[in-house]
Amino acid sequence: NAGVMQNPRHLVRRRGQEARLRCSPMKGHSHVYWYRQLPEEGLKFMVYLQKENIIDESGMPKERFSAEFPKEGPSILRIQQVVRGDSAAYFCASGLPGANVLTFGAGSRLTVL
Amino acid sequence: QKEVEQNSGPLSVPEGAIASLNCTYSDRGSQSFFWYRQYSGKSPELIMSIYSNGDKEDGRFTAQLNKASQYVSLLIRDSQPSDSATYLCAVTQTAGGTSYGKLTFGQGTILTVHP
Numbered sequence: 001n002a003g004v005m006q007n008p009r010h011l012v013r014r015r016g017q018e019a020r021l022r023c024s025p026m027k028g029h030s031h032v033y034w035y036r037q038l039p040e041e042g043l044k045f046m047v048y049l050q051k052e053n054i055i056d057e058s059g060m061p062k063e064r065f066s067a068e069f070p071k072e073g074p075s076i077l078r079i080q081q082v083v084r085g086d087s088a089a090y091f092c093a094s095g096l097p098g099a100n101v102l103t104f105g106a107g108s109r110l111t112v113l
Numbered sequence: 114q115k116e117v118e119q120n121s122g123p124l125s126v127p128e129g130a131i132a133s134l135n136c137t138y139s140d141r142g143s144q145s146f147f148w149y150r151q152y153s154g155k156s157p158e159l160i161m162s163i164y165s166n167g168d169k170e171d172g173r174f175t176a177q178l179n180k181a182s183q184y185v186s187l188l189i190r191d192s193q194p195s196d197s198a199t200y201l202c203a204v205t206q207t208a209g210g211t212s213y214g215k216l217t218f219g220q221g222t223i224l225t226v227h228p
Contacts, residue, residue, distance in 0.1 A: 035216075042220045042221055043157065043201065043203075045215050045217070048213065048215060091157070093214065098213060100145050101147075101159065102159070104156040105156060
C-alpha cells in the first residue's frame with residue numbers, strides 16, 4: 001500500500017522557467033493538500049483539492065502558482081516564471097473527505113538558480 | 114501575533130529525561146491539535162492528535178490540551194537520541210461545520226537528545 005507519492009524529489013530550475021510538481025494520494029484518499037516549507041520556516045498551507053475541484057486555495061500566491069487535480073492522474077502544482085524565493089520544499093498530503101488527519105509525502109525540493 | 118507559536122529551541126535534554134514541548138494558539142475556534150515530528154530533510158510524520166481537554170497518552174508520548182488557556186503540549190518520556198528532530202505543532206478549525214486538513218503549523222521546536 002503505497003503512501004503519498006511525490007515527484008520529482010528534487011528539481012532545479014533557472015529563474016523564469018516553469019516548475020511542475022506531481023502528487024499521487026494514498027490509495028483510497030480523494031483529497032489532496034499542498035504545503036510549502038521555506039528554509040528555516042514552518043509549513044504553510046497552500047491549497048486543498050479534490051478530483052476536478054479546488055476546495056480552498058487561500059494559501060496560494062496570487063500570481064504564478066496554480067494547482068489542479070484532474071479526474072485521471074496526479075495532482076499538479078505548477079509554478080510559472082520561478083524566482084529564487086520559490087526555492088523551498090513542497091509537500092503534498094492526502095486524507096479522507098472531511099478528515100483532518102493527513103499523511104504527507106516525501107516532498108519535492110525546488111531549487112531556483 | 115503568530116497564529117501558532119512554539120519555542121524554537123533548540124531544546125537539549127539528556128537521554129532518559131523528559132522532553133517538554135509547548136505550543137500556544139490564537140484562534141479560539143481551533144478544534145483539532147496535532148504534533149508532527151520532522152527529521153532533517155524528511156517529511157512530517159504524525160505522532161499525536163488530541164481533540165478534547167486533558168491528557169492523551171501513546172507509549173512514551175503524552176499530549177496535553179487546555180483550550181481555556183489555548184495551550185497544547187507534548188511530553189516525551191525516556192527520551193532517546195532517535196527522538197532528536199523538529200517537532201511541529203499544528204491546529205485546525207472547523208469551517209462551516211466541516212472539518213478538513215487545513216493545518217496551521219508552528220515554527221517547530223528543535224529537540225536534541227544527547228547520550
